Amino acid sequence: MIRIDHVALYTGKESFQDGAVLVEGDRILYAGDRAACPPADGAQHIHGGGGILMPGFYNGHCHAAMTLERGVGSDLNLHDWLHMIWPIEANLTPEIVYWGTMHANMEMLMRGCLGYADMYFFEEEVGRAALDSGIRVNLSRGCMNIKEVDSVRTLYRNWHEKGEGKIRVSMGVHGEYTSTSEMVRHAVEVGNELGAGFHVHMSETRFETDGCLERRGVTPTRYFYDMGMLASRTLCAHCVHMNDEDIRLMADSGAYMVHNPASNLKLASGFAPVERMRKAGVKVALGTDGASSNNTLDMMGDMRLASILQKGLTGDPTALNAADSISMATRSGAEALGWDAGLIEEGRQADMILLDGSAENLIPMPDIPAAIVYAAQGLNVTMSMVQGKVLYRDGQFLTLDPEEVKGKALEAARELGVI
Numbered sequence: 001m002i003r004i005d006h007v008a009l010y011t012g013k014e015s016f017q018d019g020a021v022l023v024e025g026d027r028i029l030y031a032g033d034r035a036a037c038p039p040a041d042g043a044q045h046i047h048g049g050g051g052i053l054m055p056g057f058y059n060g061h062c063h064a065a066m067t068l069e070r071g072v073g074s075d076l077n078l079h080d081w082l083h084m085i086w087p088i089e090a091n092l093t094p095e096i097v098y099w100g101t102m103h104a105n106m107e108m109l110m111r112g113c114l115g116y117a118d119m120y121f122f123e124e125e126v127g128r129a130a131l132d133s134g135i136r137v138n139l140s141r142g143c144m145n146i147k148e149v150d151s152v153r154t155l156y157r158n159w160h161e162k163g164e165g166k167i168r169v170s171m172g173v174h175g176e177y178t179s180t181s182e183m184v185r186h187a188v189e190v191g192n193e194l195g196a197g198f199h200v201h202m203s204e205t206r207f208e209t210d211g212c213l214e215r216r217g218v219t220p221t222r223y224f225y226d227m228g229m230l231a232s233r234t235l236c237a238h239c240v241h242m243n244d245e246d247i248r249l250m251a252d253s254g255a256y257m258v259h260n261p262a263s264n265l266k267l268a269s270g271f272a273p274v275e276r277m278r279k280a281g282v283k284v285a286l287g288t289d290g291a292s293s294n295n296t297l298d299m300m301g302d303m304r305l306a307s308i309l310q311k312g313l314t315g316d317p318t319a320l321n322a323a324d325s326i327s328m329a330t331r332s333g334a335e336a337l338g339w340d341a342g343l344i345e346e347g348r349q350a351d352m353i354l355l356d357g358s359a360e361n362l363i364p365m366p367d368i369p370a371a372i373v374y375a376a377q378g379l380n381v382t383m384s385m386v387q388g389k390v391l392y393r394d395g396q397f398l399t400l401d402p403e404e405v406k407g408k409a410l411e412a413a414r415e416l417g418v419i
């Protein structure tokens with residue numbers, strides 16, 4: 001058993017200025033006031049040092065191994081950027097993807113991200129890197145043809161529910177502009193046959209949305225809805241250019257919109273109408289996108305940006321308030337990706353993170369959710385726990401050697417011709 005105390009606890013629903021948590025195996029046994037915490041004789045004790053104990057982040061849209069392409073194609077729009085990235089990605093090997101992903105896993109764990117939805121190549125390597133580092137992952141291959149769609153059957157069979165349930169597999173469709181209708185139809189069939197969720201880039205740029213209207217006479221949202229791909233376990237990354245009908249279809253289908261504010265702003269794609277979509281009943285999760293268009297995997301930074309961006313866009317200071325922003329980045333992400341985590345409450349999976357209570361930017365903190373969203377930074381994370389295991393604490397990793405990972409990542413970036 002593990003007992004964590006001397007913390008300001010934010011459970012995802014409630015705040016406790018003097019909180020405590022008990023963890024038994026992979027589950028939470030108690031979360032609440034320290035004074036009411038049952039005795040835990042013989043438990044391993046973690047003294048929180050007055051820091052904030054909160055649910056971890058779940059990154060709803062990422063291309064983890066793109067950490068190797070960080071800094072490539074800066075100051076370009078999405079389509080020019082893609083034409084710079086694709087020739088580099090033609091040189092990817094399983095080994096390169098493994099080390100790029102380990103590099104990403106290290107960065108995410110250090111910044112409190114405990115799981116993510118990946119879309120990339122050689123997803124078996126992404127699964128292997130997740131097993132080796134202990135992080136959660138929802139794997140999807142970014143399919144662009146029927147052969148790739150068929151390969152998802154094997155990926156699903158070999159990896160779905162592996163790693164004590166930390167690894168899941170979804171059917172990935174790269175996007176409308178890189179697919180034929182025959183392929184999308186096949187992806188929906190295979191995905192449904194497997195019982196898998198879906199993961200797709202959707203309505204990211206004006207160019208994509210206008211192109212789809214020209215090619216197919218409908219918006220990307222209408223197109224994927226009509227193809228039967230939008231459902232309760234579908235992750236639709238971006239949703240920047242959405243009309244009223246698109247928003248209604250998202251709400252009706254129960255699909256998740258994954259908001260990627262830093263990537264959308266950096267690639268000059270625009271602003272997603274998050275507040276309008278939330279008010280219409282659309283479920284929203286948060287993502288960083290790849291490190292080549294963000295250029296970090298810091299969910300804390302994207303969460304803060306998402307919140308203040310919606311306030312500025314709507315002129316309403318209550319838009320995407322602190323509690324809603326945390327929920328989007330934690331609980332909603334865990335639900336979207338398929339894990340029983342994202343809240344610190346009895347019976348849930350023991351996933352949580354600790355922020356440094358002695359950090360100058362977190363003193364004082366009369367309002368804990370506000371401190372998390374508006375003041376904290378990813379580098380304030382001092383501990384990341386997944387399924388009751390402390391994977392990162394005070395600069396030390398349980399599962400990986402950071403010097404080895406950085407060295408191998410640099411070697412892989414060299415092999416790719418990035419540096």
Ligand SMILES: [Zn+2]
Pocket residue numbers: 061062063201237289290
């Ligand atoms: Zn993406």
